[in-house]
Amino acid sequence: MYSILIAEDEELERKGLRFTLEQDRRFNIIGEAATGREAVEMAEKYKPDIILLDIKMPGIDGLQAGKIIREKLPEAELIILTAYGKFSYSRQAIRIRAADYLLKPVRPQELLDSLEKIINRLKNKKEAEETLVPPSFIPYKEEEELIEEIKLANLNNIKPVIEKISKVINTRINRPTEEILKSLAYELIILTSRAAISGGADPEQVAELKKKTVLNLKNSKISGRFLEWVEDMIRGFVTLITENWGSGSNSLIDMAKNYINQNYQKSLTLDQVASFTHLNPSYFSRYFKEKTNMNFVEYLTRLRLEKSKELLLSSKLTVDKIALKTGFRSNSYFTSVFKKYEGITPTEFRTTYGQKNL
Incomplete structure (x- = not known):
């Protein structure tokens, strides 16, 4: 039952x-x-x-x-x-x-x-x-870590995770047989193919590569070269992710930026953007900074400031309304942040540069 x-x-x-x-x-x-x-x-x-x-x-x-x-x-x-x-x-x-x-x-x-x-x-x-063959080989923590790194197409960080998984297996099973290693490899193929789709790869291409990889596994002996085989397998799926990113709209960073650009007026958080890109917040934060050379808060703040400057010069809205319209929680906070980055207050900016553009 x-x-x-x-x-x-x-x-x-x-x-x-x-x-x-x-x-x-x-x-x-x-x-x-x-x-x-x-x-x-x-x-x-x-x-x-x-x-x-x-x-x-x-x-x-x-x-x-x-x-x-x-x-x-x-x-x-x-x-x-x-x-x-x-x-x-x-x-x-x-x-x-x-x-x-x-x-x-x-x-x-x-x-x-x-x-x-x-x-x-x-x-x-x-x-x-x-039959003493474990139904699942990969520890949950390492599985989650591997999924995130695959979605980010981060080959440099994938190898250490695979090595950790291999060490865990060797600890659990003394001298894994060819059959056990192939079971683990098959489990990794399933995990990797799903992560690749989640990372933006084309599902049809992933399905085709998955078939070829399973056939290759059946016809190969991986004892003694398990890590090398797994690295090559994952590299193939990661390539499908990065190739699809090359089209522009599928890049995770592009997705994040577009989402921020469309929602900067709201009370936007890192967790919300990470959820939109289907990434763990800590992974998203690290990856975003790596690719944009600034953290999420700084990027959002700079975007809001640029939008506020456009409104200061192109509209007759009050500073209060511009602050709320561009995502700042109050006039005083807006003024404080604006002066920190621009060296002058929003009113001084409007007076100085608005007159020059008349």
Whole structure:
């Protein structure tokens, strides 16, 4: 019997899901959560095999809850429920390794089909454990780190992560066999291909390279050159990311800048921009500074100042209104920042340079 946790804030939806599951004796519903926080607490307490997670819930949403649950229960199977289109949140869901995405209202047969696939996967994991072959080799922390570096196409930082993964495997398994190394390599191919798509690579190109790479793995012997093989494999997928960036609009930095340019008037945070680019905030912060030679706050401040100068010279809006219109929380703060960067106040700037442009 497989234990299931239902996390859905709408009572009617929860009842419908429960009714469908209760028709199959293989499932045991261990609880129902109406908020993301409840889902995390119940998952940690009952450790279910499968969790149905609605994206939109009060407090922390399903994706945030899923990330926390994934850290605590790396083996749990997650099914994302969304009313916003099956692939709307696919990039974020990749990061928490969701097993499936179902569109609400969930049709009973669609849910059962999804669960059938998960059951088969769980059976395969159990068989793997019985033959002493671990179902998952990569520690969660290193997996998350590797995903972020692949999405950033940062080859220099990818090698140390792979080396850490290799050390962990050698610690867990004394002298890994060719079969175990190939299982690990296959797991890395899946992880890398998903990260490449999330990083901006063309899905069709990724699928084609994935097929070729799996075939290469089947026909190769990687004992004694495991790290070299993995580095070459990842380099191929990273190339697809950078080639797609070359078209301009797919660059993560371009994406971030465009988002900032469109939202600088609002109370914008680094976490919001990082979420838009589907990167961990700490990785995004480091990568943004590396590529722009300034941190996020400085970039945003300079952009707001440039927009404010345009308005000071081209409009008759008061300094108060210009401050609010360009994202500064008050006239006094705006004036303080403006003087720090420009050496004069906004009013002095308008008087001096506005007259010259008449």
